[in-house]
Amino acid sequence: MSFLDYFRSKKNNTASVAKERLQIIVAHERGQRDMPDYLPQLQQELLDVIRKYVQISDDMVQVDVDRNESCSVLELNVTLPEK
Amino acid sequence: MARIIVVTSGKGGVGKTTTSASISTGLAKRGHKTVVIDFDVGLRNLDLIMNCERRVVYDFVNVIQGEASLNQALIKDKRVETLYILPASQTREKEALTREGVEKVINELSQTFDYIVCDSPAGIEHGAQMALYYADEAIVVTNPEVSSVRDSDRILGILQSKSRRAEMGQDPVKEHLLLTRYNPDRVDRGEMLSVKDVEEILAIPLLGVIPESQVVLNASNQGLPVILEENSDAGQAYDDAVARLLGEDREHRFMTAQKKGFFSRMFKGG
Ligand SMILES: Nc1ncnc2c1ncn2[C@@H]1O[C@H](COP(=O)(O)OP(=O)(O)OP(=O)(O)O)[C@@H](O)[C@H]1O
Ligand SMILES: [Mg+2]
Numbered sequence: 001m002s003f004l005d006y007f008r009s010k011k012n013n014t015a016s017v018a019k020e021r022l023q024i025i026v027a028h029e030r031g032q033r034d035m036p037d038y039l040p041q042l043q044q045e046l047l048d049v050i051r052k053y054v055q056i057s058d059d060m061v062q063v064d065v066d067r068n069e070s071c072s073v074l075e076l077n078v079t080l081p082e083k
Numbered sequence: 084m085a086r087i088i089v090v091t092s093g094k095g096g097v098g099k100t101t102t103s104a105s106i107s108t109g110l111a112k113r114g115h116k117t118v119v120i121d122f123d124v125g126l127r128n129l130d131l132i133m134n135c136e137r138r139v140v141y142d143f144v145n146v147i148q149g150e151a152s153l154n155q156a157l158i159k160d161k162r163v164e165t166l167y168i169l170p171a172s173q174t175r176e177k178e179a180l181t182r183e184g185v186e187k188v189i190n191e192l193s194q195t196f197d198y199i200v201c202d203s204p205a206g207i208e209h210g211a212q213m214a215l216y217y218a219d220e221a222i223v224v225t226n227p228e229v230s231s232v233r234d235s236d237r238i239l240g241i242l243q244s245k246s247r248r249a250e251m252g253q254d255p256v257k258e259h260l261l262l263t264r265y266n267p268d269r270v271d272r273g274e275m276l277s278v279k280d281v282e283e284i285l286a287i288p289l290l291g292v293i294p295e296s297q298v299v300l301n302a303s304n305q306g307l308p309v310i311l312e313e314n315s316d317a318g319q320a321y322d323d324a325v326a327r328l329l330g331e332d333r334e335h336r337f338m339t340a341q342k343k344g345f346f347s348r349m350f351k352g353g
Contacts, residue, residue, distance in 0.1 A: 013273035018229050019280045026236045026284055033240045 035065055046076065054080055085193040088200050088328075089218035089256075091242075093234025095205030097226045098263040101299060102321075103202035104132045105310035106222065109325030111166035112310075115197040118157065120188075121171035122214035123204040124180060130170045133160065134306025144172035147184030153191055162311065167196075177210040189217050207237055216247050220257040220328075222290060226264045227276040232284055235260075239287065259290035261324060266295045267340040278338055291324030293317055294337040 043063045050056055062077040090103045100123075107119035120143060121129035130136040135158045141151035146169075153169075160166035169188075172179065192199050203214035215221060221242050225235040242256045243249055249256070262281055269275040278292055296317040302309040310325070312318040316337050323333045 015270065015273050015276050015280065018276055019284070022229055022232050022276075022284050025233060029233070029236065030240070033244075 085196045085199045087218050088220045089215040090222045091203040092224040093238040094231045099224050100128050104308035105321040107200040108308040109310045110198045111163040116165045117198040118167040118196050119200040120169040124171045124177050127171035139170045142170045142172040144175045144179045180213040222259045222261050224261050258287040260287045261290045263293040264295040265292050293320045
C-alpha cells in the first residue's frame with residue numbers, strides 16, 4: 001500500500017469497494033462467456049448418470065470450468081440428498 | 084482500404100457520440116479522409132453534435148435500402164475539409180440494419196475514405212453488434228463507475244466472439260480503452276475508480292482519459308465537436324487520443340487533480 005493509499009483507506013473509500021466488486025463479477029462473467037458449448041449437454045448427461053444411483057434434482061449438480069493460464073479445470077459439484 | 088473504427092460501450096450515455104464526433108474530426112483535421120456513421124437508428128444524435136441536423140436529407144437506412152445513393156446521403160462537414168457524416172434514420176427500426184446492407188455501404192466507403200468511424204448505439208443487442216461487426220479497431224468508451232466498466236467488459240467479449248474478425252479467425256479487433264468523464268478530485272477522495280483500477284479490471288491498452296468537463300456540454304449546445312475547443316482540457320485530451328490512435332507516443336494528461344498541491348490535499352483530507 002502506497003503512502004497516498006494509506007490516507008485514502010482511512011476515509012470511506014467506496015472506490016475500493018467498487019473495484020473489488022467489479023473484479024469478482026467480471027471474472028465470473030468472463031468465465032461464463034468462455035464456457036465450452038458442450039457444457040449444458042455434459043451437465044445433463046452427468047445428471048442422468050448420477051440419477052441411476054441417487055435421486056437428485058437439477059439444481060443439485062453444478063458444472064463450472066475454471067481457466068488458469070496453464071490449464072483448465074472442470075469443476076463438478078454434486079449435492080447429495082440427506083438420508 | 085479504409086480503417087474501420089467502432090466507438091462502443093454497452094452502457095448508454097457514457098460519451099460515445101461525443102467521442103465519435105471528436106475522434107472523426109481529429110482524424111480529418113490531420114488530413115485523413117474520414118466519414119463518421121451514426122448507427123443509432125431511431126435515435127440519431129450525431130447530426131446535432133456535428134451541427135448538420137438541418138442538412139439531413141437521406142440517411143444510412145435509405146442507402147442500405149437503395150432509396151438514395153451514398154453521395155446523396157453523405158453530408159460534408161462545413162469546418163473540416165475532409166470530413167463527412169452519414170446520419171442515422173430517425174424513423175426506422177434498428178432491424179433495418181442488416182449485415183449485408185452495412186457491408187455494402189462500408190465497402191463502398193472503403194474505396195474512397197481512409198477512416199470510417201462507427202458511432203454505436205447503447206446496449207449489446209443487434210444495433211451495437213452491427214456497429215462493431217466490421218471493425219478493425221474498437222474504442223471502448225468507459226466511465227469510472229461500476230455498471231459502465233462491467234458493460235465495457237461485456238462488449239469486449241462480443242468484440243472477441245462476434246465481430247467479423249473473430250468469426251473469420253483473423254487478427255482480433257484492436258481494443259482501446261477511453262476513460263471519459265474522469266474526475267481526479269473524486270478519485271483522490273476515494274469516491275471514484277482510478278484510471279489504474281479500470282485498466283487493471285479491463286486489461287486493455289489505454290487510449291486516453293477525458294476529464295469531466297463543462298466544456299463538453301457547452302460545445303454540444305453549439306454543435307461543435309469538443310476537440311475543436313483547442314484550449315480546453317477535454318479538447319486537448321481528445322486531440323492526444325487521436326494522436327495515439329495514429330501511433331504517436333503522447334504522455335497522458337488530466338489524470339491528476341490540478342488545483343491543490345499534493346500536501347494541502349493530504350493534510351486537509353480534501
Ligand atoms: N467528458 C465529459 N464531461 C462532461 N460531460 C460529458 C463528457 N462526455 C460526455 N458528456 C455528456 O454526457 C452526455 C452523454 O454523452 P453522449 O451522447 O456522447 O453519450 P452516448 O454514449 O453517445 O449516449 P447514447 O448511449 O445515448 O448514445 C451528454 O450530455 C454529454 O454532453
Ligand atoms: Mg450516442
